Amino acid sequence: MDRLVSLAAGLGFILSAETLVLLGNGSGRGGIGFPALILAASALHLWVASTVFSHPAGPEHELGLLKQALGGAAAVILPLASRAAVAVMMATGLLATAGFVFNEVFVYWFPNFLFAFLLLGLILFVNLAGKGLWRVFQLLVVPTALAGLAVLVIAGIFSAQQPADASTSSLGAGAWLQLGFSAVLVLVGYDLAIFSSDTLSGKIVRSPAGAVLLGGLVLILWGGVSQQWVPPGDLAETTIPYTVAARAILGQGGRVIMGIVILAGTGGAVNAAFGGVARMIAGMSNAGLLPVFLGKKRFKGRIPVLLLTAATAILLFSGMAGSSHFDAYLRGGLILWLIHYAALLYGKFIMGLRTDPLCPAGVIHGVGGLMLGGVATGLWLTAEKTGVTAVFMVVVVGAVLILILLWNGLNRTRNSGQ
Amino acid sequence: MVRKTFWAVICMGVCLVAGGLDAMADGAKETPRMTKETLKGMMETTDLVILDIRTGKDWDASEFKIKGAVRVDPGKFDEWKDRFSREKTLVLYCA
Numbered sequence: 117m118d119r120l121v122s123l124a125a126g127l128g129f130i131l132s133a134e135t136l137v138l139l140g141n142g143s144g145r146g147g148i149g150f151p152a153l154i155l156a157a158s159a160l161h162l163w164v165a166s167t168v169f170s171h172p173a174g175p176e177h178e179l180g181l182l183k184q185a186l187g188g189a190a191a192v193i194l195p196l197a198s199r200a201a202v203a204v205m206m207a208t209g210l211l212a213t214a215g216f217v218f219n220e221v222f223v224y225w226f227p228n229f230l231f232a233f234l235l236l237g238l239i240l241f242v243n244l245a246g247k248g249l250w251r252v253f254q255l256l257v258v259p260t261a262l263a264g265l266a267v268l269v270i271a272g273i274f275s276a277q278q279p280a281d282a283s284t285s286s287l288g289a290g291a292w293l294q295l296g297f298s299a300v301l302v303l304v305g306y307d308l309a310i311f312s313s314d315t316l317s318g319k320i321v322r323s324p325a326g327a328v329l330l331g332g333l334v335l336i337l338w339g340g341v342s343q344q345w346v347p348p349g350d351l352a353e354t355t356i357p358y359t360v361a362a363r364a365i366l367g368q369g370g371r372v373i374m375g376i377v378i379l380a381g382t383g384g385a386v387n388a389a390f391g392g393v394a395r396m397i398a399g400m401s402n403a404g405l406l407p408v409f410l411g412k413k414r415f416k417g418r419i420p421v422l423l424l425t426a427a428t429a430i431l432l433f434s435g436m437a438g439s440s441h442f443d444a445y446l447r448g449g450l451i452l453w454l455i456h457y458a459a460l461l462y463g464k465f466i467m468g469l470r471t472d473p474l475c476p477a478g479v480i481h482g483v484g485g486l487m488l489g490g491v492a493t494g495l496w497l498t499a500e501k502t503g504v505t506a507v508f509m510v511v512v513v514g515a516v517l518i519l520i521l522l523w524n525g526l527n528r529t530r531n532s533g534q
Numbered sequence: 535m536v537r538k539t540f541w542a543v544i545c546m547g548v549c550l551v552a553g554g555l556d557a558m559a560d561g562a563k564e565t566p567r568m569t570k571e572t573l574k575g576m577m578e579t580t581d582l583v584i585l586d587i588r589t590g591k592d593w594d595a596s597e598f599k600i601k602g603a604v605r606v607d608p609g610k611f612d613e614w615k616d617r618f619s620r621e622k623t624l625v626l627y628c629a
Contacts, residue, residue, distance in 0.1 A: 137594075213595040220597050355594040437591040440609065 118312075119323055121251045124258040125312040126327025128388030129305025130335065131261045131381040133213045133358065134206060134446070138302050140357020143339040144348045145287065146295045151336040153299035158332035161303045164488070165324035167481065168460045169307045175399030178310070178460065185463035192405045193516050195396060198456040200424070201512045202305075202449035203389035207428045209446060211236055212437035214382040221375035232432055235379075236425060239386050243394065243421040250391050254312075257383040264377035265338055272341035272365045297495045300488075302335055303328055304453050305385075311392035341365070394420035407523055444501040448508035454492040461485035573625060577602075581622045588628055600627060 129135060142150045168178070175195075182191035214235055215228035242253045287295075306327035342351060342361035354360050362374035397420040401411030410419055436442060462485035468478020499505045576582050584603040588596065593605075606614045608628075618624060 133595075209591055212591040216591070216595040216597075356597055359597055438589055440589040440607065442590040443594075 117251075119321065121254055122309045122312040122321055122323035123326050123330070124254045124384065125388040125392060126306040126309030126323050127258050127262070127331050128254075128308055128385040129206065130303060130327065130331035131258065131265070131377075132206070132210055132385035133217075133378050133381060134209060135302050135335070136338070136358040136378075136381075137355065138298050139335050139339050140342055140354070140361065141352055142295050142298045142302075143343045144346070144351030144353070144357065145291065147343060147348060148340075149287075149292070150295055150299065151339050153296050154302060154332055154336050154339065157296075157299040157303055158328055160300065160484075160487070161306065161328045161332075162325055163484065164457055164461065165306060165328050167464060167484075168457070169310050169321075169324040175311060175396045176403070179400065179403055179405070181460060181463045181467065185466040186459065188405060189517070189520055190459065192400055192520050193513060194452075194456045194459050196400070197513045197516045198449065198452035199308075199389075199393045199396060200516075201508075202446070202453055203393045203424055204427045204431065205442075205446045205449050207236070207386045207389060207424075208431040208437050209442060210382040210385055211428070211432060214379050217375050217378045221371060229432065233429070235382065236386070236428060236432070239383065239390060240421065240425045242387060243390050243425075244418055250387065251312075254384060254387055254391075257380040257387070260380035261377045261384060262334065264373045264380065265334055267373055268362055268365055268370060268377075269334075269337045269341050271370070272345055272361075275365065293494065294498050297491055297498060300454070300491050301450055301495065303331060304450055305388075306331065307457075308388045308392035311395040312388075390421055390424050393424060394418075405520075441501065441504050444499060444504040445508045447495065447499055448505040449512070451492045451495050451505070452509055452512065454488055454495070458485045458488035458492060461488065568625060576623070576625075579623075582625065583618050583622050584625045584627055585618075586627050592628065603627060 139150075139154075142153075146153065168181075178195065179191050182194065211232040212229070215230075215232035218231045219226055219228040239253075242249050306324045309323040309327050310321065312323070338361075342357060345364040346357070346361050350360060351357050358374050358378065359371060362370035364370070366373065394417065397406060398411050398417040400406040401408060411417060431437070436445075439445075461481045465478050465482035465485060468475050468481060472478070496502060496505055496509075573584075584600050586593070586600065586603040586605045587608040588605075589607065589609075608626075
């Protein structure tokens with residue numbers, strides 16, 4: 117059961133509306149080439165998952181690796197800046213989207229932002245009520261989203277109706293490179309699987325790799341079916357490719373099923389993010405890298421969840437989801453997440469050099485780190501708003517750095533006073 | 535059980551207050567508004583221009599876009615303000 121929960125946590129982001137938009141637009145532009153790119157990206161992420169996140173599970177291994185290889189500051193800055201920033205931004209965007217879906221598909225008179233806040237409140241309650249309810253919720257919403265997508269995929273493949281013309285125009289090398297970067301992005305977040313359970317800590321887990329495999333398969337199938345049913349130009353340009361494809365396949369019924377997928381997917385993504393990042397923060401606190409009140413000793417580790425929820429609520433209330441820069445901020449957070457993956461591989465490379473400089477596995481880790489670093493750089497350079505994205509990344513990393521410096525300063529003052 | 539119920543009430547209360555404040559903030563501003571029935575009745579007229587000023591998720595996540603609406607960035611008013619004749623009725627549509 118622990119491993120199923122871990123798998124469900126790893127699938128959270130992969131089944132979210134943000135990923136389905138990237139998938140749909142990419143499938144529209146790249147045609148059959150995009151599923152092939154996702155396959156290649158899955159192989160890359162599978163290798164990262166197997167190398168870094170499978171053994172042993174929990175935040176301790178990741179923190180230990182970064183601390184030994186790159187120092188204590190890197191052990192906090194990289195995971196905190198990337199995961200916390202994305203957790204809050206992703207939650208803000210997904211909850212806003214869920215509100216629109218609920219209003220436009222199910223209950224037209226229900227205010228969309230009120231629904232977003234209610235869903236946020238529900239997820240907060242689930243995270244505060246204890247691990248049991250968190251697990252049940254995750255095991256309820258993720259299979260619901262998977263089931264909905266499965267129904268649409270099967271209907272799309274076996275329907276007697278004639279699908280749309282699936283031909284695509286040829287793309288240049290630059291466009292294919294951008295699609296390749298998007299393919300890498302759609303699977304980011306599978307590592308949340310390692311934070312799902314205390315009972316898995318220290319054990320070898322395959323859930324991150326399992327999330328990449330299952331998530332990659334679902335995305336390839338849904339992307340392929342979407343291409344068959346929606347003209348490529350429409351699929352590439354629409355902001356809601358998931359609804360457009362579902363409506364093409366099953367009409368109003370498809371629209372309702374996709375509505376359920378989006379709502380369940382939002383619950384799964386935000387719950388996995390909040391629970392995982394909260395546990396990560398608590399782990400950092402228990403390791404002495406962050407203030408004690410953020411750890412498990414105070415209020416059973418509930419403070420990080422409250423902080424994440426408060427930050428999301430403030431962003432929702434301030435209209436951040438409606439900002440024209442929102443996508444740039446989210447992209448910045450995801451780039452930081454990829455840099456975090458690259459840093460972990462680089463950390464393995466450094467540790468490999470220290471133990472056996474001639475070991476080829478260490479060199480491969482280094483090359484992998486460089487590759488992911490290159491993808492992160494490419495994502496930034498090809499962003500629509502490179503300046504805004506860069507400022508966001510600098511601000512987030514800077515804020516975390518200030519937090520660490522303050523905490524370290526406070527610690528030194530306490531120790532010198534004793 | 536009592537503690538869980540307490541947290542549930544706190545969480546829902548925060549959300550309802552926040553959502554209510556959001557709704558109240560919009561209602562408190564004095565902006566001339568038009569009902570959708572009135573707009574629908576004007577759709578066939580030639581002197582009407584509907585400007586969709588939604589940005590971010592307000593635009594991206596919404597399935598419904600008004601046919602014939604022109605999308606403009608509300609933050610770049612100076613760039614588009616002269617594109618439309620002053621003789622026409624401009625209706626700004628947002629979330």
